[in-house]
Amino acid sequence: MIKAGIIGSTGYAGQELVRLLMQHKDAEIVWYGSRSYIDKKYYEVFHNMFEIVDAGCMDDNMDELAEEADVIFTATPQGLCSSLVSEKVLSKTKIIDLSADFRIKDADRYEEWYGIKHPSREFIREAVYGLCEINREDVKKARLIANPGCYPTCSILSIYPLAKEGLIDMNTVIIDAKSGTSGAGRGAKVNNLYCEVNENIKAYGVASHRHTPEIEDQLGYACGQPVVLNFTPHLVPMNRGILVTAYASLNEEATYEQIKNIYDSYYKEETFVRVLPQGVCPETRWVEGSNYVDLNFKIDPRTNRVIMMGAMDNLVKGAAGQAVQNMNLMFGLDETEGLNLVPMFP
Amino acid sequence: MIKAGIIGSTGYAGQELVRLLMQHKDAEIVWYGSRSYIDKKYYEVFHNMFEIVDAGCMDDNMDELAEEADVIFTATPQGLCSSLVSEKVLSKTKIIDLSADFRIKDADRYEEWYGIKHPSREFIREAVYGLCEINREDVKKARLIANPGCYPTCSILSIYPLAKEGLIDMNTVIIDAKSGTSGAGRGAKVNNLYCEVNENIKAYGVASHRHTPEIEDQLGYACGQPVVLNFTPHLVPMNRGILVTAYASLNEEATYEQIKNIYDSYYKEETFVRVLPQGVCPETRWVEGSNYVDLNFKIDPRTNRVIMMGAMDNLVKGAAGQAVQNMNLMFGLDETEGLNLVPMFP
Amino acid sequence: MIKAGIIGSTGYAGQELVRLLMQHKDAEIVWYGSRSYIDKKYYEVFHNMFEIVDAGCMDDNMDELAEEADVIFTATPQGLCSSLVSEKVLSKTKIIDLSADFRIKDADRYEEWYGIKHPSREFIREAVYGLCEINREDVKKARLIANPGCYPTCSILSIYPLAKEGLIDMNTVIIDAKSGTSGAGRGAKVNNLYCEVNENIKAYGVASHRHTPEIEDQLGYACGQPVVLNFTPHLVPMNRGILVTAYASLNEEATYEQIKNIYDSYYKEETFVRVLPQGVCPETRWVEGSNYVDLNFKIDPRTNRVIMMGAMDNLVKGAAGQAVQNMNLMFGLDETEGLNLVPMFP
Amino acid sequence: MIKAGIIGSTGYAGQELVRLLMQHKDAEIVWYGSRSYIDKKYYEVFHNMFEIVDAGCMDDNMDELAEEADVIFTATPQGLCSSLVSEKVLSKTKIIDLSADFRIKDADRYEEWYGIKHPSREFIREAVYGLCEINREDVKKARLIANPGCYPTCSILSIYPLAKEGLIDMNTVIIDAKSGTSGAGRGAKVNNLYCEVNENIKAYGVASHRHTPEIEDQLGYACGQPVVLNFTPHLVPMNRGILVTAYASLNEEATYEQIKNIYDSYYKEETFVRVLPQGVCPETRWVEGSNYVDLNFKIDPRTNRVIMMGAMDNLVKGAAGQAVQNMNLMFGLDETEGLNLVPMFP
Structure with a gap:
């Protein structure tokens, strides 16, 4: 025990x-x-x-x-x-x-x-950056884990395969993220009162949010060069959930199957990453309470961009669940122990 | 299996x-x-x-x-x-x-x-009325279970001990209940659209809701005489949760300790019924996703009434969770199997 | 000006x-x-x-x-x-x-x-208690107005006609009220954070809320004797709105028409009080942003009780709107000046 | 009349x-x-x-x-x-x-x-495209007005000045938009039920939403060349409000003052467009119920992009309010008649 x-x-x-x-x-x-x-x-x-x-x-x-x-x-x-x-x-x-x-x-x-x-x-x-799907072997041997941020977890997992495989122009990456309010913490601040958050959506930390360098670093390791990108978080009137909508130009034309294959090759064996069927957009409600990250993408041939989308529960895969996943790896347990939670809906 | x-x-x-x-x-x-x-x-x-x-x-x-x-x-x-x-x-x-x-x-x-x-x-x-805490032995032997309604489960468990022990005047019972919107079902009705439910609270089925006779019957069995009462449900802009606020006149003066002892004698051994500490009102957020019913009461010496309160998740203890609890009993399993779910907050 | x-x-x-x-x-x-x-x-x-x-x-x-x-x-x-x-x-x-x-x-x-x-x-x-519909003439002459509380405004207007006409047994009055969160004020308190209020309903101030004596006093003036009643407020996950569901025993049997006539005789000339058609329950969404109070009632012949319901916007008729209405009266203006606001939906 | x-x-x-x-x-x-x-x-x-x-x-x-x-x-x-x-x-x-x-x-x-x-x-x-701030003179003479879409109104007003002045590379424009649920209409669809929308955020119509050509056309007229861009709408659990977060690369470096001056030169005289003070992000709560569009922008020197933001009430400036504004112009009335509505908060 x-x-x-x-x-x-x-x-x-x-x-x-x-x-x-x-x-x-x-x-x-x-x-x-x-x-x-x-x-x-x-x-x-x-x-x-x-x-x-x-x-x-x-x-x-x-x-x-x-x-x-x-x-x-x-x-x-x-x-x-x-x-x-x-x-x-x-x-x-x-x-x-x-x-x-x-x-x-x-x-x-x-x-x-x-x-x-x-x-x-x-x-x-x-310290090992504890994004288990990417650094699993290092995590197993670590004494000190830097558990990834909520936005970075969702952003990196959404973009990583295409960055690593060189399919996208890393100078064109824009991440527009949306988070539930539990991400703002439990401090007693006027800005987080019910009546201030409810019936409202806003961007914050525009071009200055602290999760930016974390995302840039990890995607930089993936593609082997420094990355500079735009990351814009938004506060959504809901308790839990992060949705990432990321945009990038394709380096060359690609088909749905090509990109699907890439995502599958990275994540097919991953319990907690679900690449959704074609045409199904990730939604935060489908992962609530669970350690899943749901991913999908859409190619826009008109602009030659790919839109990469990810949804997860900010408190689970974006914080406590990922921490337990790291613990499981560090102690040689089944990685999914304690995390086989069926998402709760509605 | x-x-x-x-x-x-x-x-x-x-x-x-x-x-x-x-x-x-x-x-x-x-x-x-x-x-x-x-x-x-x-x-x-x-x-x-x-x-x-x-x-x-x-x-x-x-x-x-x-x-x-x-x-x-x-x-x-x-x-x-x-x-x-x-x-x-x-x-x-x-x-x-x-x-x-x-x-x-x-x-x-x-x-x-x-x-x-x-x-x-x-x-x-x-058919056995499958309110496990009350009909446990009958449930074990049943072929056909009438799984209790959501409002009745919360109402009955809140009032049952005082009805059974004869502490309250059954002619004075008023139940004012509030439910999240999942209780209204998944049918495509204008009245249940997001914009119709959000930022709104209303009573419905006033003096005519179908859960009324179910509650009356069960409380009638408890006190040994027919019961006629008022039950008023309200629709609350939230997904899950039922809160019951019930009122009744005390047959004679009673102290907090007397009534607390009665609740404890009925529920202390019950895994899924939690009688809260003095002064703590039940809230639906504390039971979300779990099979718990949280109960408490307050005596108002000014009016000689007792206010009985209960909170639970309408989809779990009010429906699916109670159904599983019944299944466990019917098949000789540990009653809590599959139901040891820690309430999810926020 | x-x-x-x-x-x-x-x-x-x-x-x-x-x-x-x-x-x-x-x-x-x-x-x-x-x-x-x-x-x-x-x-x-x-x-x-x-x-x-x-x-x-x-x-x-x-x-x-x-x-x-x-x-x-x-x-x-x-x-x-x-x-x-x-x-x-x-x-x-x-x-x-x-x-x-x-x-x-x-x-x-x-x-x-x-x-x-x-x-x-x-x-x-x-000081004049500034419930305009009841104390209009005194308000006109006042220097100092005690603008009524939000819960009391809705509660008193819902019950007043039947109390004044002696139709209900004042010893049986129970008021179960529900309020949006703006009623809790803009102070930075953990309890009022978005994630604490959202997806939750709770009672608070049970048998001890400060609006109780205010309601009792005014209804006491109406019926000519001291009144002691139960008032239970609840916090609802929405910004604005108060709903009152009040219960009382009828002193003798009464028909819908009898009671409807009484409400009409008190409120037909009142711009801001709307007695709804038979069978339509007040809902807070229909008064949002306006100075209206919507009222209705239901007789339950099974229990010989009448259920009185009222809905209003706690910040308008429950606070600022009523204050402006008082100002209009005090300065000899049209009582509705600045208050002809059509409720905003959704 | x-x-x-x-x-x-x-x-x-x-x-x-x-x-x-x-x-x-x-x-x-x-x-x-x-x-x-x-x-x-x-x-x-x-x-x-x-x-x-x-x-x-x-x-x-x-x-x-x-x-x-x-x-x-x-x-x-x-x-x-x-x-x-x-x-x-x-x-x-x-x-x-x-x-x-x-x-x-x-x-x-x-x-x-x-x-x-x-x-x-x-x-x-x-037909005249009834975006009053841009086509005012044509609107005045029109018999038939095409009242702009909700997303296009907010998107176009946010981007128009920089597109018209040639400050941004139109090949890089990405619009990430978020809307309240009233934009989805009042039809009885499962997808718009309270429990499906609440506690959820999702993208929809990715790279295929019908408002795309409308936005492209109008921005194309502004910059004098065809525009192809990405537009991604999202559904937010709130009744009203649209927020647009738009991204584009600057054609050359620009200072805050330069861009602020451009926005001011287009909108300073406009009653319904408010360019917010530096550092204040538009939020939908500040325009609710009113005909205002709140705008602001942020330059990111790290990526040489400008992030353009706009917030408005989708049912007012995005639909009915703009329609009344058009009517006022067509009938020679004061453009703001009936629209001097102070935004309602909370």
Whole structure:
């Protein structure tokens, strides 16, 4: 039985991690970290957990946690995990960091986009970018996982095969993404109040969102050259779900079958990536509550562009589910353990 | 492995049943009945099931189904199950009927409230009202289950202990209920369009809703005398969830502890009924996707009334989950098999 | 041209007041009070007002405001208006208070339910409860208006005729009310975040909500005796709208026509109260953005109860619209000036 | 007083037209056309109109209507208006067609994208594309107006200034649009049910949506050459609102001020187009219920692209409001008459 500790267990991603781990047969949670709710029962914060979780919330003590836990999940604001990690900690336990601290290999670039100083640059090199479908073998051996961002997971999986195979002009990539509101976190901000979000859609972080370099880096590794692209997130009045609509010019004409074959060759064996039948657009409702990413594409012969689409649950494959998938790989379990969740509709 | 057939598998309750049975380790679905989608793949109707269910939809052939299935779930409009049931069918298989056909013991009363003729009155007596927490022993031995309605499940469980113990004046019972829109079904009706339901709340079926006699009957059995009450359902702009707010006068003064003890004595051993801590009102978000019913109450000394509240997921405990719970009991399985679902939030 | 000042112009009710007054031909706003946003342009807080309102937000200076404004609207937390009012102020200007400070005639009762000391008891007697349909003549002569609460407006108008005419047993009145989330205000609270409210319904303030004594007082005046009742509010995932479902036992049998005649005799001449045709339940969507209250009722002969229903927009007739209606009366204008708004659907 | 007839008054756009015309001081509705609800009172279809509209719904009799009405609005499916128009009709009255029948000047292109035969090609040339901000003078003289589509209105106004001024490479234009569900109409379709739309976002009509040629044509006129672009609409779980996020490469580097000046030079005098302050993204909530289009842009120096954004209410500026604006121009009224509506929030 894997002993798991969670730092930041009372945010939306942390709570989703609790939901998933409670249904995981080889893991148990030994530490519900939450600075905001110390000494409160966990179920007092989230009443869905009443009679399911009896533990109380605890402070963030990384050293003590390292003694008790086989793996620590950090679902915390930027800069926190990187300030707590140390060789001493990593020698005793594994860390899966759901924040962005170890996702960008170039520390200067991280500091530029995130506007904070990176407190432990020495671990960036070691950290493995935990997009399991792409870095599976490295994940298995890792001590420190940089769990991918929600937008990057959906964007990268949507574009990766065509970038890697050189089918698209990487200078033309535009990603227009839409997210449910749980992605904005559980902080008490006027902008995230029900009446401010409901009956509204808006773009935000235009040409400046922090997930941009993460996407660029990974697609750059795929195609073997630096990538600069446009990424525009939008806030949608719904709880969960991310939809990516990405555009790129084809380097040369391609048929549906050619591109379908490429997607299939990358994802046919992947449990959590579903390439939909021709003509079926991904929709967030079909993946809700599950670890699936649904993908599809459409060629527009009029403009010679391909439109690549992806849908997933931002809290599962975009956060807690992918973290569990990484844990499964790191501990030699079946990759799908605890994640065989049928999407819930409606 | 229990072989299950579903008639009406492409309504919301039918689809939820598929979701639950796909995650049930002792059951498999052998028949996806759907008159509307014959010969379509099931996943073409519900893309959440892509790469999960490969079967196609089939016509409703009760006789053939009786040969193949150990249990048949009917998630169909009123009058259909009762027109298909027969001794021949029941001699070969069990039936769990999610419609109202066998819920009312008095056939005349059924016909009056439902406005249709009952085509198989001879089976009404045999049918067991499948509210497991109340009729568990009878359910275990049943061939034919009348799976309770969504509103009645939540209403009855909220009021039952105080009715049974004689604490409340049954002539004063008023049930004000609120339901998400999946309860209205998947029929293409203008009234259920997004723009008609969103940003709106309304009462409907005032003093005439068909779930009224079902609730009255069961509470009548509890208190040992006929019950006449007011039941008012409301349509809420959300997908899932039922909330019941019920009012009754106390027969004599009672303390919080007295009433809490009564609820606990009925439900402490019940996995799926959670009596919340004092002061915590049930909310539908805390039970979404799960088989739980959350209950609580408040005494108002100013009016000498008790306000009884219940929340549950109308598609799970109010339909498909309760049906699986009944199946588990009928086949001697652990009652919670396939139903250990942590509520999903947000 | 009436010069209007608003204290608390950046809450939801305050902003709605701005919307209404901008479309009022005989009023202009001279003061946008907002402690939280001093020196910000008003449109920076609410971008709907861009190129419509150019003024900046100002501090709450009641004395200065009294010099400049013919009427002051206070859309502020409990206790603020009552701490600012004075004979000096009232000698120069009129006040329409959207808070609860002057709604309860018995100051002890106010202090008990609101848990704060009333700082200016001497003005309670003078204040007129501004439910125009009931207190029209007093409103016309008032200097200080206690603008009714949202729940009370809808509850009282729904029940008033039958209470006043003695048709119902006032000891049996139960009000089950449902409100959109704008009623919870614009404060940054976790409980009001999109993901906490969406896909959820809950009761709150059960048997303890502060609008209870306000409703009891007014219905008490109607029937000439003290009234004690149950009032249970619920939070609904929508922006605007209040629905009231109220229950009471009939003192003796009554026909539809009898009760319809009573409602008509009270409201036929009222522009903003619409008694719907038989069988049509009030729905919040049909009044959104307007000053209407839609009413109807249903007699249940089985229980001898009458179910009284009302729907209105909590921010218009439940707050800002009623405040403008009061202003119109106080200044001798046509009562409907600026309020002839066709409800917006969908 | 202008006498207006509406064919198709019981769709969402038709009903919005009724709302706007009821508040227009120089127009009155003389004909509520609705094939589906003949002989029903209009308020029985839309109860918001109770005690506001007393008329009944009537059949679509274009000849009779031409005698009675000064202007006929057709809010009907494709092909209907073009099958009813005739010289005889146009000699007696004006027509404002909210459908697409006369928007595309090339009839073959219309037939190709719409898949139906155009029944009255002879009137296409005469019809004026009623985007008032661009074709104002032609609108004033027109007998037949092709009222622009919702997506095209928002897309064209967002891109037009930069296309006309030659600042952007028209071969790189990508429009990613998002719409509320009222744009999908009031037909009873499963896909538009509450539970299918809520908690979901999806693209549809990818690389094939019928509004594509309309946008291409108008931008082609602006830049003086044929334009081929990508347009991808998405369905958002909200009632009203369209958001356009458009991307294009700059022909050469440009500063914020340069582009701001261009937008201002086109729109500063326009009442209904608001170019927002720097850094403020358009949001649909800020225009709801009004005729405004809110615009802004962001230059991304990293990719040398400009992101152009627009938000409007699809039922007002995208349909009924623009139709009234056209009517005002055609009849020599103040262009803003009946349209001075402050956006309603929340």
